[in-house]
Amino acid sequence: xxxxxxxxxSFEQAMAELERxxxxxxxxxxxxxxxxxxxxxxxxxxxxxxxxxxxxxxxxAAITLDADGNAxxxxxxxxx
Amino acid sequence: MDxxxxxxxxxxxxxxxxxxxxxxxxxxxxxxxxxFVRVRGEVGRVSRPRSGHVYMDLKDDRSVISGVMxxxxxxxxxxxxxxGMEIIATGRxxxxxxxxxxxxxxxxxxxxxxxxxxxxxxxxxxxxxxxGLFDPARKKALPYLPEVIGVVTSPSxxxxxxxxxxxxxxxxxxxxxxxxxxxxxxxxxxxARAIEGFNRLSVGGALPRPDLLIVARGGGSVEDLWGFNExxxxxAAAASDIPLISAVGHETDTTLIDFVSDMRAPTPTAAAELxxxxxxxxxxFVGDSGARMTRAMGQRLxxxxxxxxxxxxxxxxxxxxLETPRQRLDVLSDRLPSALIRLLDRQKLRLSExxxxxxxxxxxxxxxxxxxxxxxxxxxxxxxxxxxxxxxxEALARRSDKLSLRSVQxxxxxxxxxxxxxxxxxxxxxxxxxxxxxxxxxxxxxxxxTLGYRExxxxxxxxxxxxxxxxxxxxxxxxxxxxxxxxxxxxLKLGGGAGTRKSGKTPPPEQGSxx
Numbered sequence: 001x002x003x004x005x006x007x008x009x010s011f012e013q014a015m016a017e018l019e020r021x022x023x024x025x026x027x028x029x030x031x032x033x034x035x036x037x038x039x040x041x042x043x044x045x046x047x048x049x050x051x052x053x054x055x056x057x058x059x060x061a062a063i064t065l066d067a068d069g070n071a072x073x074x075x076x077x078x079x080x
Numbered sequence: 081m082d083x084x085x086x087x088x089x090x091x092x093x094x095x096x097x098x099x100x101x102x103x104x105x106x107x108x109x110x111x112x113x114x115x116f117v118r119v120r121g122e123v124g125r126v127s128r129p130r131s132g133h134v135y136m137d138l139k140d141d142r143s144v145i146s147g148v149m150x151x152x153x154x155x156x157x158x159x160x161x162x163x164g165m166e167i168i169a170t171g172r173x174x175x176x177x178x179x180x181x182x183x184x185x186x187x188x189x190x191x192x193x194x195x196x197x198x199x200x201x202x203x204x205x206x207x208x209x210x211x212g213l214f215d216p217a218r219k220k221a222l223p224y225l226p227e228v229i230g231v232v233t234s235p236s237x238x239x240x241x242x243x244x245x246x247x248x249x250x251x252x253x254x255x256x257x258x259x260x261x262x263x264x265x266x267x268x269x270x271x272a273r274a275i276e277g278f279n280r281l282s283v284g285g286a287l288p289r290p291d292l293l294i295v296a297r298g299g300g301s302v303e304d305l306w307g308f309n310e311x312x313x314x315x316a317a318a319a320s321d322i323p324l325i326s327a328v329g330h331e332t333d334t335t336l337i338d339f340v341s342d343m344r345a346p347t348p349t350a351a352a353e354l355x356x357x358x359x360x361x362x363x364x365f366v367g368d369s370g371a372r373m374t375r376a377m378g379q380r381l382x383x384x385x386x387x388x389x390x391x392x393x394x395x396x397x398x399x400x401x402l403e404t405p406r407q408r409l410d411v412l413s414d415r416l417p418s419a420l421i422r423l424l425d426r427q428k429l430r431l432s433e434x435x436x437x438x439x440x441x442x443x444x445x446x447x448x449x450x451x452x453x454x455x456x457x458x459x460x461x462x463x464x465x466x467x468x469x470x471x472x473x474e475a476l477a478r479r480s481d482k483l484s485l486r487s488v489q490x491x492x493x494x495x496x497x498x499x500x501x502x503x504x505x506x507x508x509x510x511x512x513x514x515x516x517x518x519x520x521x522x523x524x525x526x527x528x529x530t531l532g533y534r535e536x537x538x539x540x541x542x543x544x545x546x547x548x549x550x551x552x553x554x555x556x557x558x559x560x561x562x563x564x565x566x567x568x569x570x571x572l573k574l575g576g577g578a579g580t581r582k583s584g585k586t587p588p589p590e591q592g593s594x595x
Contacts, residue, residue, distance in 0.1 A: 012224035015365070022369045025376035028383065035380055042373045049366040052225070056359050058252030060244055062235050062259055063277070063287070069270070071277050071287055077235060077257050 006044045011052035018045040103177040110182060114173035119145070119184065120192055123165045136161050138169060138184065146183040147171070157265050158303050159189050159197075160310075166196035190303075197302060201309050204336060208311070213318040219342045220323040222354065223291050228254045229355055230290030230322070232274040235259040239298045239348045246352035251359040256290055262297040267307025271295060272316035279320055292355055293322050295337060296348040299330040308335035317341055327351035537568035 004013060021042040025035055061074035097105070124137030124144060132151030137144050147169060149157070161167060171186040191197040208214065229247070233239050235257055247253055258274035261267045274295075281289035295317065297308065307313065308328045317324055318340040326341035327348045338344040345351035529535060533543060544551045546560025557563055562575045 010225070011362075015224075015362070018366070018369050022372045022376065025373055025380065028376065028380050032380070032384055035377065039373060039377050042369070046366055046370045046373075049362070049369075053359055053363050053366065056252045057254070058244075058248055059254045060257065061255070062257040063274075065259075069273050069277075071258070071281065074256070074287065077240070 006041075006048050009045075009048055011049060014045050014048040014052065018042060018049060021045060100177070103175070103180070107175040107177060110173050110175055116170075116172055117184065118168055118170050120166070120168045121145070123161045123163055123167055126161050126163055134161065138167075146181060147186050148183055149186045149189070153187055155265050157189050158263070158306055159191050160265070161189055162200060164203075165200055166192040168192050197306070201336065204309070204311055204314075205339065208314055208318075208336070208340070213314065214339045218318070222323045222325070222343055225251070225357060226253065226290070226292035226355060228256060228288045228290040228292075230278040230293045231255060231257045231296060232260055232271055232278070232293065233257065233296040233348070234262045237298065239296050242347075242349045243294065243296060243352045246349050247356060249358075250353065251356040251362075253356060254288065256287065261307075263300065263304045263307060268310035268313050271307060272310075272312045275313075275316040275320050275324070279322055290322055293320060293324040294327060294345075294348070294351045294355060295324060295341070296327040296351055297329060298348065299333065302333075305329050305333055305335050308337045310336070313337050314340050325351045325354055534568065537566065542567050 006014065006017075009017065021038050024030060025038055025042065028035075030038060060077050062077040063071045064073045064075050066072040119138060121138035121140050124139045126134065126136040128134050132154065134149040134154045136147050136149070138147050139145070149161070154160075159165075159167070168190050169184065169186045170188040170190075171184045173182060173184050175182045191200070205214075212218070231240060231243055233243075239262075240257060244255060247255065256278075258278060260270040260274050262271075275293065278290055278293055281287050283289045295308075297305065305328055308326075314336045317326065317337050323342045325343045325345050326335070326337045327345040327350065328335045328337060331346035334344075343354055345354050533541070537543070543566040544557055545564040545566070546557060546562065551557045551560060551563070562573060565572045565574065
């Protein structure tokens with residue numbers, strides 16, 4: 001079980017942990033009380049995953065360069 | 081030979097040049113004659129001073145021609161000259177009068193056929209591979225869901241469009257595009273710079289540092305893609321800390337950057353697919369996970385309650401638990417009275433068996449035998465006693481024989497002698513003591529007699545008493561009813577009717593003798 005708090009997990013961590021929790025619940029080899037705790041954890045992980053999935057925003061910008069060719073800022077990119 | 085000698089000697093009609101004039105004439109002639117040439121040869125030594133011009137030798141197996149490529153031209157070249165490279169150079173011949181040299185000023189360089197280019201590429205690959213840049217262990221894992229994706233490509237054209245389009249379809253993300261030339265001489269340095277530039281950005285800065293890079297270019301000829309074969313690009317890609325996907329050309333085109341990138345995508349679109357997962361699938365997965373979890377939990381609870389029901393069914397009723405013992409109790413209590421009776425019968429039987437053998441004759445027999453024994457003993461008692469007495473007597477006799485009276489008698493004699501001697505001594509002592517005392521007593525008696533009043537009486541004195549008391553005064557004598565006058569030879573009573581006392585000696589109070 002990962003020690004990272006759920007709210008700090010990356011999507012991938014949260015997803016892997018969710019998968020593990022679901023698998024454990026489905027195998028049914030945990031005590032009933034533990035399975036309730038697992039269920040709660042699974043619900044929190046699912047919420048975390050959904051939050052990360054909602055953060056799906058497209059934002060495209062092109063780097064602008066200064067005279068030396070270093071990144072200076074951005075401008076909108078109109079690539080169609 | 082004469083002619084020449086003559087000429088030399090004469091020297092007259094041959095015009096005379098200064099060095100510069102001749103040098104200039106040669107220059108004009110060479111430049112005029114070779115104003116535009118194509119020459120094929122192998123690149124020899126190449127030098128690139130800071131001026132930006134490129135100097136190189138072109139050679140074949142017998143000759144060498146120096147070449148120079150001015151800065152502006154060099155920057156335009158798609159193919160940069162490298163030692164050992166087979167090229168076709170286009171340019172013009174000129175001289176360098178200062179050093180009596182001639183050279184070719186190169187306007188364009190092309191590899192002498194694809195084979196030459198590939199040979200060179202193989203050489204680079206071997207070198208970088210030897211350095212370990214292609215090592216699979218160096219390859220970094222791509223992030224599962226990058227937040228910011230940096231794309232190094234041309235800002236216009238189908239490639240960036242394809243990438244953005246596919247990203248939007250799968251999982252819209254933040255995208256930073258670093259515009260670069262994707263062909264020509266500027267391509268390699270710009271691409272290398274872009275990769276380095278993205279790596280220099282800081283996480284969470286004004287320009288967020290991407291967590292994934294895509295270096296992309298559409299399809300083209302080998303020469304078009306050549307920039308991505310350049311060492312500088314390969315090294316920049318290898319040095320990138322940010323995981324990097326290369327997507328250059330079509331699927332069949334492989335460039336040097338593909339060997340060092342962390343992942344090679346066959347096309348830019350494929351790069352976008354490698355970069356992000358499909359959001360809808362993830363949403364479905366997460367939703368499905370929730371459903372599976374709920375289902376599993378439900379099943380689990382159902383399973384438990386089923387098990388509980390099963391167990392409680394299997395649990396026997398309390399009455400059932402009691403039935404068997406109760407039945408046993410019944411059976412046993414039924415058997416108890418008869419068992420007692422049987423036990424009693426058995427004991428009775430034993431008693432009768434025992435009492436059967438208990439008859440007076442048995443006792444009498446025992447008694448008889450005991451009496452017999454007693455008689456025997458009694459018979460033996462008297463002889464035994466007398467035997468014992470005689471034995472003791474004999475022993476006594478033996479002892480008394482030993483017991484002699486002589487010593488006792490001797491002892492008695494001695495002791496009685498001692499006793500009589502002591503008695504004698506005692507008598508003597510006693511006698512002596514009595515005599516001494518008597519002598520002392522006599523002396524004292526004599527003394528007393530002399531001191532006593534009776535001696536005085538003898539000398540003519542009397543003692544007058546009245547009423548039992550000695551009277552010493554005339555008054556007292558006159559007062560008395562009767563007087564008694566004691567003389568040495570007796571007492572005379574006067575008056576009072578009292579008779580004369582016959583020499584009644586009133587014994588002095590202390591006249592006793594101890595003897």
